[in-house]
Amino acid sequence: MSSQVNTGLATLSDQLILATVLLYLAAMIGYALELAFGRVRTVAAAKRQPVAVGASSADVLPSADVLPETPREPEPEAWAVRAGGIAVVLTWIAWAGNLAGILTRGIAVDRWPWANMYEFVVAICFAAVTAFLVLMTRQPIRFLGAFVTVTAALGLGFAVLFLHVQAGPVMPALHSYWIAIHVTAAIVASGLFILAGVCAVLYLIRNDDRASVLPSRKDLERITHRAIVISFPIWTFAVIAGAMWADRAWGRYWGWDPKEVWAFITWVAYAAYLHARATAGWRGKAAIIVSLVAFACLLFNLIGVNIFFSGLHSYADVPS
Amino acid sequence: MTVPPDTETTGTPEASVAIESAPKEPARPVGLGVIGWLRWGWRTLTSMRTALILLFLFALGSVPGSIFPQRGVDPDKVAQYFANSPTEAKWLDRFQLFDVFTAPWYAAVYLLLFVSLAGCVLPRALSHVKEIRRKPPAAPRNLLRLPYGEAFEGGLTVEEAAAKLRRKRFRVVTGPDWVAAEKGYLRETGNLLFHVALLALLFAVGAGGLYGYRGNVLVVEGDGFANTVAAYDRFMPGQRVSAESLTPFSFTLKDFQASYVGSGEKMGQPLDYSAKLSVQDTPSSAPRDVDLKVNDPLDVNGTLTYLIGHGYAPTFKVTDGKGQVAFDGPVPCLVDDQATYTSECTIKVPDAQPTQLGFVARFLPSTVPNGNAWVSIFPAAVNPTVQIIGSFKGDLGLDSGQPQSVYVLDSDKLKPLGKMSAQPAAPLALGETRDLPDGAGKIQFTGVKEWITLQTTRDPGRLPALGAAAAAVLGLVLSLMIRRRRVWVRMTDRKVTVGGLTRTEGDSGAFSEEFAELVSLLRDSQDSPDSQAPQAGDRPAAAPVEPSTGPDEE
Ligand code: HEM
Numbered sequence: 050m051s052s053q054v055n056t057g058l059a060t061l062s063d064q065l066i067l068a069t070v071l072l073y074l075a076a077m078i079g080y081a082l083e084l085a086f087g088r089v090r091t092v093a094a095a096k097r098q099p100v101a102v103g104a105s106s107a108d109v110l111p112s113a114d115v116l117p118e119t120p121r122e123p124e125p126e127a128w129a130v131r132a133g134g135i136a137v138v139l140t141w142i143a144w145a146g147n148l149a150g151i152l153t154r155g156i157a158v159d160r161w162p163w164a165n166m167y168e169f170v171v172a173i174c175f176a177a178v179t180a181f182l183v184l185m186t187r188q189p190i191r192f193l194g195a196f197v198t199v200t201a202a203l204g205l206g207f208a209v210l211f212l213h214v215q216a217g218p219v220m221p222a223l224h225s226y227w228i229a230i231h232v233t234a235a236i237v238a239s240g241l242f243i244l245a246g247v248c249a250v251l252y253l254i255r256n257d258d259r260a261s262v263l264p265s266r267k268d269l270e271r272i273t274h275r276a277i278v279i280s281f282p283i284w285t286f287a288v289i290a291g292a293m294w295a296d297r298a299w300g301r302y303w304g305w306d307p308k309e310v311w312a313f314i315t316w317v318a319y320a321a322y323l324h325a326r327a328t329a330g331w332r333g334k335a336a337i338i339v340s341l342v343a344f345a346c347l348l349f350n351l352i353g354v355n356i357f358f359s360g361l362h363s364y365a366d367v368p369s
Numbered sequence: 370m371t372v373p374p375d376t377e378t379t380g381t382p383e384a385s386v387a388i389e390s391a392p393k394e395p396a397r398p399v400g401l402g403v404i405g406w407l408r409w410g411w412r413t414l415t416s417m418r419t420a421l422i423l424l425f426l427f428a429l430g431s432v433p434g435s436i437f438p439q440r441g442v443d444p445d446k447v448a449q450y451f452a453n454s455p456t457e458a459k460w461l462d463r464f465q466l467f468d469v470f471t472a473p474w475y476a477a478v479y480l481l482l483f484v485s486l487a488g489c490v491l492p493r494a495l496s497h498v499k500e501i502r503r504k505p506p507a508a509p510r511n512l513l514r515l516p517y518g519e520a521f522e523g524g525l526t527v528e529e530a531a532a533k534l535r536r537k538r539f540r541v542v543t544g545p546d547w548v549a550a551e552k553g554y555l556r557e558t559g560n561l562l563f564h565v566a567l568l569a570l571l572f573a574v575g576a577g578g579l580y581g582y583r584g585n586v587l588v589v590e591g592d593g594f595a596n597t598v599a600a601y602d603r604f605m606p607g608q609r610v611s612a613e614s615l616t617p618f619s620f621t622l623k624d625f626q627a628s629y630v631g632s633g634e635k636m637g638q639p640l641d642y643s644a645k646l647s648v649q650d651t652p653s654s655a656p657r658d659v660d661l662k663v664n665d666p667l668d669v670n671g672t673l674t675y676l677i678g679h680g681y682a683p684t685f686k687v688t689d690g691k692g693q694v695a696f697d698g699p700v701p702c703l704v705d706d707q708a709t710y711t712s713e714c715t716i717k718v719p720d721a722q723p724t725q726l727g728f729v730a731r732f733l734p735s736t737v738p739n740g741n742a743w744v745s746i747f748p749a750a751v752n753p754t755v756q757i758i759g760s761f762k763g764d765l766g767l768d769s770g771q772p773q774s775v776y777v778l779d780s781d782k783l784k785p786l787g788k789m790s791a792q793p794a795a796p797l798a799l800g801e802t803r804d805l806p807d808g809a810g811k812i813q814f815t816g817v818k819e820w821i822t823l824q825t826t827r828d829p830g831r832l833p834a835l836g837a838a839a840a841a842v843l844g845l846v847l848s849l850m851i852r853r854r855r856v857w858v859r860m861t862d863r864k865v866t867v868g869g870l871t872r873t874e875g876d877s878g879a880f881s882e883e884f885a886e887l888v889s890l891l892r893d894s895q896d897s898p899d900s901q902a903p904q905a906g907d908r909p910a911a912a913p914v915e916p917s918t919g920p921d922e923e
Contacts, residue, residue, distance in 0.1 A: 054633075217635040221642050221663040282845045289838045298664045300675035300824040301583070302831060303574070305442060305470050310435040317428040323849075324421055346428075358435060 058157035059216035065150035066171060066205060072143030073178075073202035079136025080195035084262040086129035136194055137185070143198070144182060147175045147205075157216050161228045163236060164219040166355055170208040173351070174201040176240025180276070184244070190272060192264060196247045227294035234287035239347065241280030242319075246344040248273040249337045270333065273340055274326065281319050288312050307358035311350035318343035414481065415488030423482040430478050434469035437461060441471065483571055490564040497557050504542045505551035508857035512868030515857075517884045520866045521892050530858045530865075533890055539856065548858040553871075559847020566841035573837055577830020582606040582615075584825045588622045589682045589699045590818040595619035596672070596825065616672040616827070620648040620659070625679060625819045629748050637708050637748050644676055644821050671827065678822040680704045681712050683732050683755055689721035689810040696720065701820045702732045703776050710734045710748040714755070715776050716812075719767050726786075726809060727778045729759040734817075736796060743796050754796035755814045760786040762809055854880055856887060867891060 151172060155162030163172045181197040184190055252269040255261055263269070291312065296302035303309060322339045325331040331339070413419055438446035447467050451458040458467075465472035512518050530548045531541045539550035584601035588594050596619065598604050598612045624645040630638045644661040650669050659667050667674040682699035689695040695718045702712035716728040735747035736754040743756065764782035787806025797803060802813040854871040867888050871880045 215634045217633070218630060218638065218640055221639055224641070225664040227664075278849050282842060282849060285845055286842050289835075289842065292838070293835070296831065297666065298675075300666065300673065300677065300826045301828070302834065305431075305434055305439060307435040310431050314428045314431050317424055321421055321424045321428070324417065324424065354435070 054216055054218070055157040056216075058153045062150050062154035062157060062216065063209075063213075065146050065153060066209060069143050069146040069150060070202050070205045070209065072139055072146060073198040073205070076136045076139035076143055077195050077198040077202060079132045079139060080191070080198065083129045083133030083136065084192065084195055086126045087133065087262065133191055133194070136198075137191065140178065140182065140194060140198060143201075144175070144178050147171070147178065147201075151175060154216055158218060160219065160223075161232070163232050164223050164228060165212075165214055166352075167208050167212040167214055169232070169236070169351075170204055170212060172236045173239045173243070174204040174208075176236045177201055177204075177243040178240075180237075180240045180244045184272075184276075188272075192262065193244075193247065193251075193272075196251060197244065200243060200247055222298050225294060225297065227290065227297065231287060231290040231294050234283055234290055238280040238284035238287055239351065241276045241283070242344060242347050245273045245276035245280070245340060246347075248276070249340050249344065252337050253334075253341075266333070270337060273337065277319060277322060277340060281323060284316060284319065288316055307354050308350065311346065311354050315343060315346040315350055318346045411488065414485050416485075417489075420482065420485045420489065423478060423485060426478050427482055430469065430475050433466045437466050437469075439469065440467050479571075483568060486564055487568060490561060490568075494561050494565070497561055500557065501554055505540060505549040505855055507542070507544055508547035508549050508859050509868070512857055512859055512866040515868035515870050517869040517881060518867065519884075519888045520864065521888075522863055523865050523892060524863055525858070525860055525865050525891055527860065530860070530891055534856065534858075534887070537887065537890075546860050549855070550857070551853075551855045553851050553853035555847050556851035556853050557848070559844045559849075559851065561844070563841050563844030563848055566837045566844055569837035570834055570841065573830040573834035575830070577607075577828040577834065579607045579609045581826070581828035581830065582610045583827075585677070585822060586825070587701055587820050587822050589701060589820045590622055590625055591699075593619060593621040594823070601825075616670050617652055618648060618650050618669040618672070619652070620646045620667075622821065623647055625821050627679060627749065627819075639748070642676060642679060671829075673826050675824045675826070676821060677824045678704075680820050681710065681732050681734060681750065681753075682818045682820045683714065683730075683753070683814060684816040684818060685716055685755075686813040686815050687716070687718045687721065687726060687810065688813075689718070689723075689726065690808055691722045692810075693722065695722070695726070695810070697815075699818045699820075701775075702730075705731075706745075708748070709745040711745045713776070715778055717765050717767070717775070717778070719765055721762075721810065724762045724809075725765045725767075726805075727761040727763075727765055727783055728757055728812065729761075729778060731756045731758055731796075733796060750817050753817045754798055756796040757794060757803065757812065760805055760809075760812075762786055762807070852880055854883070856884070858891060865891065 151162050151168075154168065163169050178197060178201050181190070181193060185194075248269045251263055252266050252273065255263045255266050255269060257266050291309070292302040295304065295306075295309075318339070322336065322343050325339050326336050438450055440447050447458075450461075450467075461467060465474065469475055509515070513520060527543050527546065527548055531543050531550075534548060534550040535541050537552075539552045540554075541548060541550045543549075582605060584598075584604040586594055586601050586603075594600055596615050596617060598606075598615065622644060626641075626643050626645075628640045630636055630640060642663055646659045646661050646667065647656045648659045648667065648669070649656050661667050661674070661676050663676055666676075680702060681704075682701040684699045685696060686694060687696040696716070700714050700716050702714035705711045705713050711734075712732040714728075714730040714732050716726075716730060718726040718728075733743060733745035733754050733756065734749060735745050735751040736743050737746050737752075743754065759778075761778065761780065761783035763784050766779040766782060786809055794803070797812075797814040799814060799816070802811050804811045852871050854869060856867065856869040859866050859868075867884075869880070869884045869887070
């Protein structure tokens with residue numbers, strides 16, 4: 050393991066991440082303009098009747114029961130829609146900047162670039178935006194853009210301001226291919242959970258009785274559920290991969306290290322959410338709140354555990 | 370779920386899919402017989418609501434385990450807690466909050482959870498076996514009232530429709546003028562696999578605890594270790610482990626090397642550890658060289674030895690007041706500061722005459738003067754020195770029969786040698802000797818060795834646990850990603866109606882796509898006037914209809 054760091058690339062990485070923050074903010078403004086001056090949605094009061102469904106709505110996520118969205122204004126402002134379009138382009142550019150920032154850091158230090166808190170948070174923001182962009186190619190979820198980009202910008206800003214450490218080599222415990230497996234899975238799952246968390250918060254904000262720029266609660270609930278259904282197995286895998294790594298590195302696959310405890314709590318909380326919906330039949334607010342409790346556990350595990358508890362996870366390299 | 374619960378079973382009662390386990394409140398016991406109460410208790414325990422509550426309790430119960438130090442993880446921290454706030458610690462201990470994960474109340478929660486799980490899963494497994502062979506139910510009367518429905522004109526025959534659906538891997542049953550088809554049985558299978566795998570995981574973990582052991586040992590360079598209970602500093606066997614069952618390997622630590630970042634912001638951060646061992650797998654086998662590293666344990670027939678920690682063991686030669694060498698060897702020192710490896714050493718010389726001698730010293734691996742003191746600035750032994758902080762004579766208390774830590778001097782019966790000076794003397798450089806006051810002899814700092822701490826683990830439950838975990842993930846993916854869905858087709862003189870429903874959470878978007886595709890596939894028959902409709906799927910040749918309803922995806 051070399052301790053050589055390519056400082057030029059490391060600096061470039063830091064600059065790329067800064068530029069990414071600004072681009073996410075710019076994109077956020079575009080999305081916000083579209084939300085503010087674009088289409089307003091109301092939820093049809095009529096209870097949905099099971100109706101014949103044609104192929105026309107088949108490519109929409111909520112398709113089967115898309116609630117009729119009646120524009121309150123005759124037509125959304127054309128420029129507002131264009132602002133949204135520009136925001137999407139900006140998001141892709143920012144995404145590329147985020148990716149480049151991660152790659153340059155990895156090349157600069159010649160290892161997987163998620164071995165400390167700073168790198169980990171940067172990667173999670175990247176994963177959340179990726180999840181959003183990928184989903185957007187298939188589902189009409191552009192309305193989420195403002196919230197996802199502002200979350201990513203805040204996350205990156207937090208990382209840059211409070212967590213940043215110089216690019217450098219890492220502790221011997223992190224010299225393992227398991228970092229590629231365990232941490233990558235945790236990052237992907239966390240990105241999706243963040244997407245779900247954003248939707249869940251919007252659900253609580255959305256009032257179906259009033260017209261709003263947000264989609265109906267039902268659509269928000271569905272996206273929340275979908276994201277969790279996808280990420281739960283990935284999280285499960287991440288926890289198991291972590292146990293396998295612990296078996297290599299620490300001499301036991303499970304030892305109730307604080308990080309392990311909270312990963313487990315998070316897992317149980319998301320499982321409780323899935324059960325609440327699948328088997329206990331909870332819908333709406335109750336289920337959403339369970340998902341937010343689980344999300345809070347996730348965030349606490351990502352950040353709080355590293356700050357408040359000392360454990361074996363040596364990546365938790367928070368500058369003091 | 371896309372469809373509000375009240376509309377999803379629109380259609381006839383038999384249209385509801387049998388995999389649903391509704392959150393029924395268990396009926397109160399009728400009358401008061403013991404059997405009635407037991408039955409009620411069992412039903413309550415195995416109900417989903419109880420399981421959910423237990424699941425929450427399980428998570429909640431784990432929280433204190435991350436807040437308070439745990440005996441099984443870090444006993445020293447627990448002792449420290451007792452020293453710092455004794456009353457609080459006593460109360461915490463009363464609730465077993467220092468042993469959360471082995472506490473009876475914690476065990477009660479997860480055992481109840483798993484009994485609940487078993488009580489729920491086993492009956493479901495049985496009914497699932499029947500379910501797998503069951504044919505889809507007959508078509509309900511009004512297909513258009515199902516969550517998905519569509520009608521069109523066309524000359525579709527029952528055989529054609531059945532063949533088309535079978536080709537889409539549906540399980541199909543036909544009637545005089547209808548076709549019933551169902552798909553997605555693997556969802557339930559996956560769900561059961563997941564829950565059974567959780568049970569298996571619990572057993573594997575439990576068995577590993579019973580039949581496995583863990584031991585810690587500190588080894589100094591040049592020394593050896595043989596895998597026997599007595600050789601360990603700390604040995605934690607499962608209930609079913611006997612001393613004879615330990616794998617009889619042994620090794621010598623030839624050399625330990627650590628490398629560190631030499632400059633910059635991360636100066637002193639460890640880069641790599643490597644312990645060179647000469648290992649004998651059995652007493653009679655030839656020694657082999659092993660390079661033990663972090664993340665790369667030594668494996669001897671399933672008994673794994675891990676490199677856990679390291680530190681310095683400076684060597685000393687103590688000559689007593691009678692001119693005899695009373696001590697000559699390494700003294701493992703406790704690391705005081707991870708960044709610089711400044712270490713605390715306790716040297717006990719029980720063989721010294723006329724009285725026993727004891728020393729407290731500080732080891733500095735990379736010594737630099739700092740004002741009128743000395744500090745270490747780097748973890749590697751670049752300029753090692755030893756600072757004698759205290760010298761004592763008297764009774765070390767080793768004969769009292771009380772177990773004693775090798776890292777602490779029991780100062781009850783010890784007297785300082787000479788006068789204690791406020792300032793510790795200049796450190797001893799390598800090879801340097803210092804005369805002791807009162808003619809008690811002299812001490813020489815003769816060399817630097819390193820020690821490593823090792824953990825040896827044998828856990829026969831590891832691989833079964835891994836298998837169970839893998840099965841759990843597989844089951845989870847199947848049960849979350851596969852949709853259980855039914856489609857019916859009814860033909861009455863050139864009018865075809867198609868209805869469908871899914872009971873799977875959240876992804877009816879995908880099902881409506883599939884449904885639309887199926888409808889256009891069914892529409893697309895040769896003599897249909899509507900055949901200009903979008904064509905999806907394969908074009909059916911008039912396939913012969915198999916009479917049976919073979920299983921589809923199992
Ligand atoms: C006593 C304990 C448990 C009982 C009685 C129970 C029961 C059930 C039942 C009846 C289902 C049916 C879902 C369906 O077919 O739609 C289910 C699904 C599921 N269970 Fe459990 N379960 C228990 C414990 C657990 C635990 C400990 C976990 C993991 C932490 C878990 C994770 C899941 C998941 C992920 C699903 C799929 C949820 C979905 O379909 O969206 N279960 N469980």
